[in-house]
Amino acid sequence: MSKRDMLLEIGLEEMPARFVTDSMNQLGSKVEEFLQEQKVSYEGITLYSTPRRLAVLVQGVAEAQEDIEEEAKGPAKKIALQEDGSWSKAAIGFTRGQGVTVEDIYFKEINGVEYVHVNKFIKGQPTIDLLPKLRDIVVNLHFGKNMRWANNDLRYIRPIKWIVALFGSDVIPFEITNVVTDRITKGHRFLGDTITITAPAEYEVQLKKQFVIVDPAERKAMIRRQLSELEAEKSWVIPVDEELLEEVNNLVEYPTALSGSFNKEFLELPEEVLITSMKEHQRYFPVKDKEGTLLPYFVTVRNGDSRSLDVVARGNEKVLRARLADADFFYKEDQSKEIDFFLNKLQTIVYHEKIGTLSEKVSRIRRLAAKLSELTGASKEVQQKVDRAAEICKFDLVTQMVYEFPELQGIMGEKYAQQKGEDSEVARAVNEHYEPRHADDETPETFTGAIVSLADKLDTIVSCFAVDIIPTGSQDPYALRRQAAGVVLILAEKKWSISLETVLQTAIGVVKEDNVGEKEAEALLEELVSFFKLRVKHSLQEREIRYDLIDAVLAGPVGSLPSLFAKADVLMAHKEEEGFKETTEALSRVVNIAKKAEVIGEIDEQRFENEEEKVLHREFLRVQKGLKEVETAEQQFTLLESLKQPIEQYFDHTMVMAEETAVRENRLNQMKALSVIILSFADFNKILVK
Numbered sequence: 222m223s224k225r226d227m228l229l230e231i232g233l234e235e236m237p238a239r240f241v242t243d244s245m246n247q248l249g250s251k252v253e254e255f256l257q258e259q260k261v262s263y264e265g266i267t268l269y270s271t272p273r274r275l276a277v278l279v280q281g282v283a284e285a286q287e288d289i290e291e292e293a294k295g296p297a298k299k300i301a302l303q304e305d306g307s308w309s310k311a312a313i314g315f316t317r318g319q320g321v322t323v324e325d326i327y328f329k330e331i332n333g334v335e336y337v338h339v340n341k342f343i344k345g346q347p348t349i350d351l352l353p354k355l356r357d358i359v360v361n362l363h364f365g366k367n368m369r370w371a372n373n374d375l376r377y378i379r380p381i382k383w384i385v386a387l388f389g390s391d392v393i394p395f396e397i398t399n400v401v402t403d404r405i406t407k408g409h410r411f412l413g414d415t416i417t418i419t420a421p422a423e424y425e426v427q428l429k430k431q432f433v434i435v436d437p438a439e440r441k442a443m444i445r446r447q448l449s450e451l452e453a454e455k456s457w458v459i460p461v462d463e464e465l466l467e468e469v470n471n472l473v474e475y476p477t478a479l480s481g482s483f484n485k486e487f488l489e490l491p492e493e494v495l496i497t498s499m500k501e502h503q504r505y506f507p508v509k510d511k512e513g514t515l516l517p518y519f520v521t522v523r524n525g526d527s528r529s530l531d532v533v534a535r536g537n538e539k540v541l542r543a544r545l546a547d548a549d550f551f552y553k554e555d556q557s558k559e560i561d562f563f564l565n566k567l568q569t570i571v572y573h574e575k576i577g578t579l580s581e582k583v584s585r586i587r588r589l590a591a592k593l594s595e596l597t598g599a600s601k602e603v604q605q606k607v608d609r610a611a612e613i614c615k616f617d618l619v620t621q622m623v624y625e626f627p628e629l630q631g632i633m634g635e636k637y638a639q640q641k642g643e644d645s646e647v648a649r650a651v652n653e654h655y656e657p658r659h660a661d662d663e664t665p666e667t668f669t670g671a672i673v674s675l676a677d678k679l680d681t682i683v684s685c686f687a688v689d690i691i692p693t694g695s696q697d698p699y700a701l702r703r704q705a706a707g708v709v710l711i712l713a714e715k716k717w718s719i720s721l722e723t724v725l726q727t728a729i730g731v732v733k734e735d736n737v738g739e740k741e742a743e744a745l746l747e748e749l750v751s752f753f754k755l756r757v758k759h760s761l762q763e764r765e766i767r768y769d770l771i772d773a774v775l776a777g778p779v780g781s782l783p784s785l786f787a788k789a790d791v792l793m794a795h796k797e798e799e800g801f802k803e804t805t806e807a808l809s810r811v812v813n814i815a816k817k818a819e820v821i822g823e824i825d826e827q828r829f830e831n832e833e834e835k836v837l838h839r840e841f842l843r844v845q846k847g848l849k850e851v852e853t854a855e856q857q858f859t860l861l862e863s864l865k866q867p868i869e870q871y872f873d874h875t876m877v878m879a880e881e882t883a884v885r886e887n888r889l890n891q892m893k894a895l896s897v898i899i900l901s902f903a904d905f906n907k908i909l910v911k
Contacts, residue, residue: 223284224264225348225389228421229355230276230406232383238272238471240365240378242437245270251358252277259351260287269425269435271474272524273410276435278421282388286345293319295337298328312337349388356395359384373398383407387421409433409474412525432475432526441470444522447478448506451520455480458509459520465500472504473524480508481534485517487545490552493632494622498544501628505541551621555633560641563616570619575688576737579615582680587611589731590676596719596727599668606669610650613638614673617651631655646670657707664711671711678704679728686748687729687738705756713760713782721757721779725749754779761789769909770796776904787854788902795858800865802910807868808861809905814877815896818889828887830875837871840864841895848898857902864895 229252236244249268256263256279264281295301301312308323316323319341328335360375367376375381375398386393386402395402404418408431416427425435434440444466448459470476487495492515499505499519508518519541523533567580576582590611594604617623617634626633631652638648646669653670654677656662665671682701685691692701712721729742729749738745754775761771770792774785795801829835844860851857877892879885899905 224281225284226387226421227263227279227282227352227389227393228276228385228387228418228424229359229393230269230274230383230385230424231359231381232274232385232407233377233381234379235272236379236471237366238468241270241272241275241471242467244362244364244378245275245437247362248275248358249277251362252279252355255355255358256282259348259354260289260345261285261348261351262287270437270471271433271435271440272472273407273474274435276385276424278424280422282348284349285347286351288345289343291341291343293339293341294329294331295319295326295339298335298337301326301337315339349391349393352386352388352393353395355386355393356397360397371398385418385424387418390420407431409525412475434475437470440473440476441466444470444476444478447476447522448520451478451480455518456511457516457518458511458513459506460509461506462500465504465506469504469522473522475525476522477525477527477530478520478522479530479534480518480520481538481541482518483538483541483545487549488515488517490545490549491633491636493629493636494548494552494626495545497626497628498548499541501626502544503537503541505537547625548622551625555620555622555637556640558620560613560616560638560643563619564613566619567615573684573688573690576684577735579618581735582684583612583615585680585684585731585735586614586673586676588734589680589728590672592727592731593672593675593719593724596723597668597672597717599672603668606644606647606650607672609644610647610654610669610673611676613643613647614651614654614677657710659703660706664707664714668715671715675708675711675724676728678708679724680732682708682752683725683728683732683745683749684737686752687732687740687745689738689740691748691752701752702756705753706759709753709756709760709782713786716783718781718783720781721753722746722750725753750779757782757785761786764789766790766793767796769907770903773903773905773907776907777900784854788857791854791858792903792908796908800862803869804862804865805905805908805910807865808899809908810872811868811892812896812899812904812906815889815892817878818886818893821893821897822886822890824890824894825887828884830884833867833871833874834888834891837864837867837895838891840867841891841898845894845898848901854902861899861902864899 245268249266253266262283263279266280267278269276269278295315296311301309303309312326313323315337316326316339319339321339321341325339326337327339329338364378367378369376370380381398381400383406384397384400384402385404385406386395387404392402392404406416406418406428408414408416408428413431413433416431418424418427428435434443445461448461451457452459495515496507499507503521505519505521508516508520510516521537564580567583568578570579572579572582587608590607591604594607599607614634617637618630620633620637622633623630631654635648635652638651639645646667649667650665650670650673653665653667654673656665656670656674665674681699681704685699685701690699712719712724725746729745732738733742757779758771758775764786766789770789773792774789779785824838826835826838829838840863844864847860848857851860875888877885877888879888
């Protein structure tokens, strides 16, 4: 079968850089799915993108769908044939629906019953007739942000300006928002011309001649090479932030790197301020010397060629100079104020109308941090540091520097606190209490930072739940899932034995002191435990714990997170071992039969009727005592594992549900007590064993 290449390009007004790569990948995935669903074979696929276009080139697309031969099953023989041997309406209707006649019928027996069958042949349609359906792919792309333009109903990332749709040399006909598909695309906005694409395979080369590098990987390689050349030429070190590089790459169609400078006096500003001004606001790469000291230079990437780079550099220098002058002014203004000045300003900032001001939030953080410090056994000296860190943790939010550069919250708080003579760990905690800021971030290193971070995150989560601000689907405006994940990570990594339920109850108590929300504490705790269990489950999944083992350790209270994680690790380590299946079944059997006893009653040893009952009771007492004394989850599992044989022997010789009431109740009490220590480790019923 002959083949052709296919090209689809969506020409747009400049897209926000953060959406370009994902949109390109989405378009490629949808085109691949479309071809597979239509049973149209192809040899390969290449994706392209720039700020002004999303494109996909599919190589070696078949001229037609694959022909299909398949067997179709119809009604039973007794329904298909009438008494006189003629075909029934059911049989005739079935064959008509399959595009064949009754002459094509044959019978096949299935489970002792004969059924009508036919073989049908479906001729593949020409691919060119199917490709106008690509329109649906284009209009159904999803973006993080959409807009409308003119009188069009379509909501899209940016207005569509042109569409190239080619199958070989043929234009694939369709129309979107009055834009009709064609073979005409556009080169660089300022350096290129309009281009007529004669063949899909020529797309990349033809655009390159018009100063458009459509391959994002090639553009990124160009930028890296140009940065390396500048480093070699000027003996610089240009740290490459991969997120910044990705963003810059999606801002240009033809990249050319150039450098500029700023006044040395600005180097007196904190390095973070200078780098943030360059990276976050101007998309510049900072420059350092070989010792890692920041230099008064920057590197930017223009969307164009190398002509008049000196003019471009001067323009960028002027913009940066103004921004750094503002930063210098803000920095000096902030330094002239004391921390108490900013703390008083927090009283005027409403955090949430139902939750209170930032000052009230800080008050709760302070009270909760004090209680958490006590629960973890901190000394009085450490508790004092925690209290001061909690008191000042949010003061930098109302500084001029953080107002102008929100990315510097915490960072400027630490620097200002150091300048005002605060204890070094207290100052550091002002910054650390925001950690982890994202999924790949570290948890606070200091005890003080960890406690204040917990208090802040817990207050946010509990307060929001108290006023019914609860994440649903993709909606999580206060990032409660991320903050809960941070709580889980901190509790797990700090190895604190305090239970999650205790932590949540403590936080609820502090929030209720301020009369936030109207929910009863018990109902609020139930909601929060369910919410946190999902975060714990996600953390265990990231540790590659098998799903049934996760369900087993999460079946009861969460308790101490380090202990819970250790139990999951132990089960993962033993799950393939010989004897694990028998251990799981024995422990599960006890738990199952214990459900028949509503409460644990006293076990009367005088009512034991055989040796197996006595042995199991002795082993129970030994394991119960041992579980309180051992330190590791591995030792706990070993103790439970030692119960396997006495449990099996017990059930071989003992009928729990005895006819005599007193004996039956005593045996159920024994099972119930045993099930309690088993479930304190995990619910082995949840574990799938082969």
